[in-house]
Amino acid sequence: MLKLTRKVEYALIALRYMDRNKDRRCASAKEISDLYHIPLSLLSKILQTLSKVEIIQAVQGAHGGYILNINPEDFSMTELINILEGPLGIMDCSIDSECSQLDTCNIKSPITKVNNAIINVLNNITLADISEQQSTGLKI
Amino acid sequence: MLKLTRKVEYALIALRYMDRNKDRRCASAKEISDLYHIPLSLLSKILQTLSKVEIIQAVQGAHGGYILNINPEDFSMTELINILEGPLGIMDCSIDSECSQLDTCNIKSPITKVNNAIINVLNNITLADISEQQSTGLKI
């Protein structure tokens, strides 16, 4: 519970890699998949999604790959999550108002505040923050 | 993703109800289950768990039920989540260090900071906060 999905995790790993390698022409899905042990098909689909909304730019054909197309400082975790998983809500009623509780629920309003607080945290974390920091056992 | 489980949701509903009714002797699982349309067996198990760690106190036999056994101001969302779901981590590596990435992961350290920020939000939300606020369509 309250877990990020692998999709988001893999996207962060790939985006960080691209950011750190922006001097090079482009980074292929295969290259990232090999380096970080991510299933290629899965990573491909994630990168295709990011490419469709122009977070990264695809370069087709041999020697192709992807190039970062946003400023890391301006791209928040919330945006990434929205692109890959849809709107962020800690309970169903935080997103749509469908709820088996009908109108008996006694916690909707406080839960909404918790949800907003979490979204606020994620709004304030950008790809630059993810990219910047040193990780233990770092390869790139 | 990043969702609270029903267990936590039902626990909050029940705890809020008990808090708002602490003048009465005790509240039974059946009563809460009926009022909020929560499956009885499921709610029972949740309340048993909370009773084992003495967040609530069980009163057995006919006319039995549960009584709140903590000060709502001192009981945080983090504690509740820990009791019902175990330690809170937005990625597996936020909890234990088991990770298919081995030592190639490039985002562990920043993700840990995100995790801490979220835990911090939940630390600062107590049952009193949940209980206090008015909900729309409120019954009790």
Add this chain to the structure above:
DNA sequence: CATATATAAGACTAATTTAGTCTTATTAAG
């Protein structure tokens, strides 16, 4: 132009987690 290496797209399956049910035992009030 043939080949190798990329992305694009989507159907499909497997694995895991979450939600809910069912059964049996125990406790205490009336």
Add this chain to the structure above:
DNA sequence: CTTAATAAGACTAAATTAGTCTTATATATG
């Protein structure tokens, strides 16, 4: 003794997440 509660745990169902497989298209390079 009967009724209404909690206690405990095995079991099943549903939903979500993760991953695979297949086919098509694009392009650099020899």
